[in-house]
Amino acid sequence: MSTSTLVTLPDQSTAKIPKVNFLNQENGLLSWILTLDHKRIAILYLITTVFFFMIGGAAAAVIRLELLTPAGDLVAADTYNKLFSIHGIIMVFFFLVPIAPAVLGNFLIPLMIGARDVALPRVNLLSWYLFVIGGCFELYMIIFGGVDTGWTFTTPLSTHYVNTHVVGAAMGIFIAGFSSILTGINFIVTIHKMRAPGMTWFRLPLFIWSFYATSIIFVLATPVIAIAMVLIVLERVVGIGVFDPARGGDPILFQHLFWFYSHPAVYVMILPGMGVISEVVSTFSRKRVFGYTAVAFSSVAIAVFSFFVWAHHMFIMGISNYSALVFSLMTMLVAVPSAIKVFNWSATMYKGSIHFDTPMIYTLGFLGLFTIGGLTGVFLATLGMDIHLTETYFIVAHFHYVMVGGMVSALMAGIHFWWPKITGRMYPESLGRLAAIILFIGFNLTFFPQFILGYLGMPRRYWSYPPEFQVLNVFSSAGATILAIGYLLPFLYLPWSITYGEIAGSNPWKATGLEWQTQSPPLMENFPEIPIMDHEAYDYDWLERHQQEVASV
Amino acid sequence: MSETASTTHGVLAGAQHEHPPYQRHHFSSVAQQFDASNFAMWLFLLTEIMFFGGLFTSYLIMRNWYYPAFVAGSHQLSIFLGTTMTAVLIISSFTMAMAVWCAETGRKRDLILSLSLTLLLGVVFLCLKGFEWHGEWVEYHVPGLRFSVENFVNPASDPQVFKEYHDKPLATDMAENVGQYFFLYFVMTGMHALHMIIGVSVLTFMILRARAGDYTSGHVTFVENFGLYWHFVDIVWIFLFPLLYLISRHS
Numbered sequence: 001m002s003t004s005t006l007v008t009l010p011d012q013s014t015a016k017i018p019k020v021n022f023l024n025q026e027n028g029l030l031s032w033i034l035t036l037d038h039k040r041i042a043i044l045y046l047i048t049t050v051f052f053f054m055i056g057g058a059a060a061a062v063i064r065l066e067l068l069t070p071a072g073d074l075v076a077a078d079t080y081n082k083l084f085s086i087h088g089i090i091m092v093f094f095f096l097v098p099i100a101p102a103v104l105g106n107f108l109i110p111l112m113i114g115a116r117d118v119a120l121p122r123v124n125l126l127s128w129y130l131f132v133i134g135g136c137f138e139l140y141m142i143i144f145g146g147v148d149t150g151w152t153f154t155t156p157l158s159t160h161y162v163n164t165h166v167v168g169a170a171m172g173i174f175i176a177g178f179s180s181i182l183t184g185i186n187f188i189v190t191i192h193k194m195r196a197p198g199m200t201w202f203r204l205p206l207f208i209w210s211f212y213a214t215s216i217i218f219v220l221a222t223p224v225i226a227i228a229m230v231l232i233v234l235e236r237v238v239g240i241g242v243f244d245p246a247r248g249g250d251p252i253l254f255q256h257l258f259w260f261y262s263h264p265a266v267y268v269m270i271l272p273g274m275g276v277i278s279e280v281v282s283t284f285s286r287k288r289v290f291g292y293t294a295v296a297f298s299s300v301a302i303a304v305f306s307f308f309v310w311a312h313h314m315f316i317m318g319i320s321n322y323s324a325l326v327f328s329l330m331t332m333l334v335a336v337p338s339a340i341k342v343f344n345w346s347a348t349m350y351k352g353s354i355h356f357d358t359p360m361i362y363t364l365g366f367l368g369l370f371t372i373g374g375l376t377g378v379f380l381a382t383l384g385m386d387i388h389l390t391e392t393y394f395i396v397a398h399f400h401y402v403m404v405g406g407m408v409s410a411l412m413a414g415i416h417f418w419w420p421k422i423t424g425r426m427y428p429e430s431l432g433r434l435a436a437i438i439l440f441i442g443f444n445l446t447f448f449p450q451f452i453l454g455y456l457g458m459p460r461r462y463w464s465y466p467p468e469f470q471v472l473n474v475f476s477s478a479g480a481t482i483l484a485i486g487y488l489l490p491f492l493y494l495p496w497s498i499t500y501g502e503i504a505g506s507n508p509w510k511a512t513g514l515e516w517q518t519q520s521p522p523l524m525e526n527f528p529e530i531p532i533m534d535h536e537a538y539d540y541d542w543l544e545r546h547q548q549e550v551a552s553v
Numbered sequence: 554m555s556e557t558a559s560t561t562h563g564v565l566a567g568a569q570h571e572h573p574p575y576q577r578h579h580f581s582s583v584a585q586q587f588d589a590s591n592f593a594m595w596l597f598l599l600t601e602i603m604f605f606g607g608l609f610t611s612y613l614i615m616r617n618w619y620y621p622a623f624v625a626g627s628h629q630l631s632i633f634l635g636t637t638m639t640a641v642l643i644i645s646s647f648t649m650a651m652a653v654w655c656a657e658t659g660r661k662r663d664l665i666l667s668l669s670l671t672l673l674l675g676v677v678f679l680c681l682k683g684f685e686w687h688g689e690w691v692e693y694h695v696p697g698l699r700f701s702v703e704n705f706v707n708p709a710s711d712p713q714v715f716k717e718y719h720d721k722p723l724a725t726d727m728a729e730n731v732g733q734y735f736f737l738y739f740v741m742t743g744m745h746a747l748h749m750i751i752g753v754s755v756l757t758f759m760i761l762r763a764r765a766g767d768y769t770s771g772h773v774t775f776v777e778n779f780g781l782y783w784h785f786v787d788i789v790w791i792f793l794f795p796l797l798y799l800i801s802r803h804s
Contacts, residue, residue: 115579116578116579117578117579119589119590119593120589120590120593121577121579123593181597181600184596185593185596185597185600186593188592188596189589189592189593189596190589192589192592193585193588193589193592194579194585194589219596219599219600219603220599220600220603221603222600222603223600223601223603223604223606223607224603224604224606224607226604227604227605227607227608228607230740230744231611231740234736234740238696238697238698238736239697240696240697240700240732240733240736241736242611242615242733242736242737247729247730247732247733248615248618248619248726248729248730248732248733249615249733250614250615250618253610253611253614256610257607257610257611260607525578525579530581
């Protein structure tokens with residue numbers, strides 16, 4: 001049995017946004033840029049990451065426009081190289097990695113565990129400033145000529161053979177990396193030490209488990225790319241270094257250091273999304289997440305496995321056959337915890353009373369797209385297949401299915417789901433559903449043809465291609481236009497709803513998390529009194545009893 | 554929910570609980586605050602291990618490939634200076650541990666003394682390190698900027714080292730790889746020195762705060778966490794010293 005919507009809103013003629021909340025408790029620009037409140041810092045992060053998303057998106061738009069025709073006719077070849085490098089660097093380091101932890105995590109972790117703030121509020125604010133400083137380095141790099149190494153900074157190309165702003169880009173990543181480290185430390189400490197009375201580890205929402213796993217990756221992996229970037233900068237400035245094959249160095253060593261971070265970082269770009277999906281699936285199916293413990297530990301398992309698979313990016317780069325074999329097997333193992341999650345979410349929906357509100361539509365989109373993205377990852381883990389498919393559009397399609405199809409869908413689900421909590425108002429539901437469906441169609445039209453292109457042998461990172469690939473490329477570019485509409489719609493109606501949306505009340509979705517049991521938008525210190533957790537996570541019977549009690553009082 | 558409880562930070566915190574002034578508003582007890590900051594410091598040190606870990610990995614690979622070059626490079630370093638610096642750092646760790654103890658037991662005068670001694674020893678270490686780097690600059694051992702293979706293709710050109718170790722001349726390509734040794738030497742000791750400079754700056758700030766009596770009224774978190782940091786930087790040097798100075802010294 002399913003109904004179309006779950007929303008219950010308070011009577012609009014009498015409902016009011018709470019007079020005092022974190023948005024209006026203090027006023028003026030200074031109260032925002034010097035704030036220690038985790039919710040305000042989350043909003044600062046939201047504004048900055050969306051800004052970077054627009055830069056990265058604009059670069060992607062020009063790339064798709066160039067690839068409309070086989071000839072390289074819109075931009076010059078080296079401009080094209082700069083475009084995809086900027087797209088990659090900005091989207092990976094300044095959008096996908098920070099947005100979910102720093103926006104959703106910052107806003108929700110203290111609310112969900114019943115704390116007044118994160119454990120280290122000043123460190124939290126510092127992390128935002130480091131992020132902004134790192135971002136300024138990237139803006140400087142873009143404005144003064146860009147960088148054309150790709151986001152992977154492959155040596156010795158990046159250290160000896162290009163004359164673009166590698167140093168600026170690397171320094172930006174180095175500094176922004178510290179913002180990730182500080183966020184990771186903050187979340188781990190918060191989750192360990194700040195939980196409300198009664199909030200045991202196995203009563204935590206699965207969102208928290210996902211972000212805990214993400215933070216482990218931040219803490220252990222990010223320092224390694226920091227040192228790799230330092231070595232790149234030194235090698236360019238001093239002219240000698242451990243990556244320079246002409247002077248006895250080893251370029252493969254850079255690949256190891258880079259992917260030791262960047263493969264776990266790929267899971268930073270999906271684990272938080274999985275946390276969002278757990279919350280949304282449960283709320284809109286009105287059921288406890290099936291196999292809570294398995295889903296919780298699969299998050300940690302993904303974080304742990306992420307440290308043992310990095311060399312699968314290097315199968316054709318001259319690592320030994322034996323290590324390739326081991327890394328291939330380890331990579332396939334990652335499919336196990338991922339599959340546990342997908343099967344458990346499906347089982348959660350089974351016999352649930354499913355409601356097709358916007359967050360749920362994004363979530364269903366996520367399940368399909370992430371499954372395709374994940375399974376093609378298993379193809380790529382297979383050594384023989386990888387040698388055929390690596391550095392082709394198959395790879396491009398694979399990781400966009402996971403990162404854009406998966407992560408951005410989950411992010412959209414999360415932003416719509418918690419929008420009433422963040423702003424106190426509802427977004428327009430029908431437009432939301434429309435945008436979710438457009439995003440799904442546009443995404444598939446953009447990236448599915450790229451699987452075929454890659455299989456047929458079209459290499460990535462080229463500005464022109466043989467004419468027989470044009471039909472599929474036209475499909476892809478057309479899809480990108482539809483995808484862009486899917487992104488633009490929320491950019492328009494979400495800001496609109498801040499002023500004109502319907503008043504949401506504290507719990508429009510009848511969800512069970514602690515964050516829904518306080519007013520929307522919450523107070524500066526989240527709760528008038530620290531709540532006591534006396535029930536399991538996703539306990540809808542408890543919620544019903546609780547609401548009746550509140551009503552009878 | 555209740556809008557009546559909506560007050561600003563200070564009022565809410567002050568009105569509801571009795572607690573010492575150094576307790577931040579979002580913690581429910583001083584013990585929780587101490588636990589949280591202490592745990593955060595340990596996590597930060599974990600990230601530092603990963604940071605230096607990348608360098609140690611590079612070092613081990615290069616040392617395995619170019620062992621003779623690493624031996625020749627290492628013989629250029631002064632074992633006397635290295636040992637002195639190690640001793641200075643270990644003593645500074647002792648004075649830092651004393652500082653933590655003084656803060657915990659509320660001895661303000663002794664705390665200032667211990668912190669000042671730690672600061673002094675840190676500065677002495679940095680001066681010795683700077684002196685040593687200057688020596689390498691003079692000897693043409695700075696890769697990329699001022700480097701010559703002369704001492705390695707013709708060891709007799711450096712009579713002092715030659716007298717002691719009788720190094721055999723290296724082939725030109727292996728001698729070039731001494732550059733790899735010195736590159737890693739400068740990056741590793743440079744990163745370590747950067748941590749020392751940060752430590753010395755924080756120490757200066759701490760001495761000023763200690764004079765105002767900030768750490769001897771029960772709030773020792775900062776001193777304790779800085780102590781962890783200082784010992785960590787010390788331990789990094791304990792690894793750097795044998796790896797860089799003591800390669801094949803037994804000839």
